[in-house]
Amino acid sequence: MRIGVPKEIKDNEYRVGLIPSSVTELVQHGHEVIVEAGAGNGAGIDDVAYRDAGAELCEGPDLIFETAELIVKVKEPQPLERTKLRRDQTLFGYFHLAPDAQQTRDLMQSGANCIAYETVTSLTGGLPLLTPMSEVAGRLAPQVGAHWLEKPAGGRGVLLAGVPGVPAAEVVILGGGVVGTHAATIGLGMGANVIVVDRSPDALRKIDLRFGNAVRTIFSTRAAIAELVKRADLLIGAVLLPGAKAPKIISREMLGVMKPGSVIVDVAIDQGGCCESSKPTKHSDPTYIVDGIVHYCVTNMPGAVPRTSTFALNNATLPFVLAIADKGWREALRSDAHLRAGLNISDGKITSLPVGKAHGLPITPVEEVLGL
Known part of the structure; x- marks a missing residue:
């Protein structure tokens, strides 16, 4: 799978979706990783470290949004980024959709599969990526x-x-x-x-x-x-x-x-x-x-300490990124009920009950989307 990591563009957001050690793991699993040049600078990670880990570097985010099957971010996609998403892509990051009607509508219109860190669950009932x-x-x-x-x-x-x-x-x-x-x-x-x-x-x-x-x-x-x-x-x-x-x-x-x-x-x-x-x-x-x-x-309070935050976040997200990359988003969600809880929007449909209720929009059960 081709995985893309764009540079975060939210105000004073310096975290990055993947660190070099995560890139290495993905490359060893046979995946391609493309990272926007400078994406890790704010967290003290230079482009050389990504290149040495096996990533391809690109100038600007366009190539990532055009070619990546899985996009790994930190914060919610900003308005400009949302216009670049397409129907067959999977987006993995924080969204916080319940109070954000415009982002919800834009992500529905994009047709992308949007898996939210903040609603992935664990065996103990916690939220391991939040x-x-x-x-x-x-x-x-x-x-x-x-x-x-x-x-x-x-x-x-x-x-x-x-x-x-x-x-x-x-x-x-x-x-x-x-x-x-x-x-x-x-x-x-x-x-x-x-x-x-x-x-x-x-x-x-x-x-x-x-x-x-x-x-x-x-x-x-x-x-x-x-x-x-x-x-x-x-x-x-x-x-x-x-x-x-x-x-x-x-x-x-x-x-x-x-x-x-x-x-x-x-x-x-x-x-x-x-x-x-x-x-x-x-x-x-x-x-x-x-x-x-x-x-x-x-x-985005944790963005104030981007190095600490980026490494802490990657420690939690890497197993899920690997699962999505190795199995594809559908099979990864079918085989893991906890990751399945992270799917908020897919193919224009809201699959999260709290998000649908917050905006008064129809909710499609995730099991229906996945054919379970």
């Missing part, structure tokens, strides 16, 4: 929040750790999953007072077992959140409904009781955000202020 980037984003969130809490950055001038005689900042994390757990790890390490809120008793038990009394856990109710936002110096949105829009946990009215200059880092923004006041931002213009509250809603 997890590494959730870990990165979770660990970045307190670090980012600490910066924007500084007065020159627009925050209220609070040091996350405090100092002797002055209290540490209050960090409230909405969601005790992968993002929330890693955010709590870093928040604690930076010396903050950390509270994790979740509707799942099991998630709260896991947090308690991991951190003990160092982290407070609170069952999520509207009343509990309404009280907690009053205390928060930093609020981290870490809510996830796989493949679906994030629920709006923080209402616009709640901003009025928050401390002026406090910060919201909405990691859930990829799926629409968990605050009514959240809107997507980018690394080149990451924040805005609503009712005196600093909002950080960058949709």
Whole structure:
């Protein structure tokens, strides 16, 4: 199979779909890999490393979109890229389609087979291709929040750790999953007072077992959140409904009781955000202020640390890329129910229930598409 890796063109996105060691594995399996020149530069991977791994290099993305059977990306295809897709291609990457009607329509119109990293499942019920980037984003969130809490950055001038005689900042994390757990790890390490809120008793038990009394856990109710936002110096949105829009946990009215200059880092923004006041931002213009509250809603947070993120992502995606390349997309999905869960759109049809429901569009069962 001919596999293509274009350079990411989203704002300040420096990750890359395949690293040289992944290319080597694919080449040894008898596949051709074509990589756009400069695709790995932002992650500290030069073209020579790709050439030495057996990849063909090309100038610009056109040859990849014209000839590749499988395109491996990181972030969702941008409008220009979506016009280049064709019916017999398979696209493998992050899409986050539920809050993005235009991308959904464009991918349907392209006819391509779109397999989303974020909805591939595992035997344990997890999301193995979302997890590494959730870990990165979770660990970045307190670090980012600490910066924007500084007065020159627009925050209220609070040091996350405090100092002797002055209290540490209050960090409230909405969601005790992968993002929330890693955010709590870093928040604690930076010396903050950390509270994790979740509707799942099991998630709260896991947090308690991991951190003990160092982290407070609170069952999520509207009343509990309404009280907690009053205390928060930093609020981290870490809510996830796989493949679906994030629920709006923080209402616009709640901003009025928050401390002026406090910060919201909405990691859930990829799926629409968990605050009514959240809107997507980018690394080149990451924040805005609503009712005196600093909002950080960058949709590709892990792109800020592209080398770490790229290698972590490839560790997770390579077995699935190999399966698709070795067997073809249909047989790979037929033989693996977990990879099958990743198919969101195929031949103009939506195969993901959350995506179809989000946009009020018909849903075609993936089994029907695959002839199962």
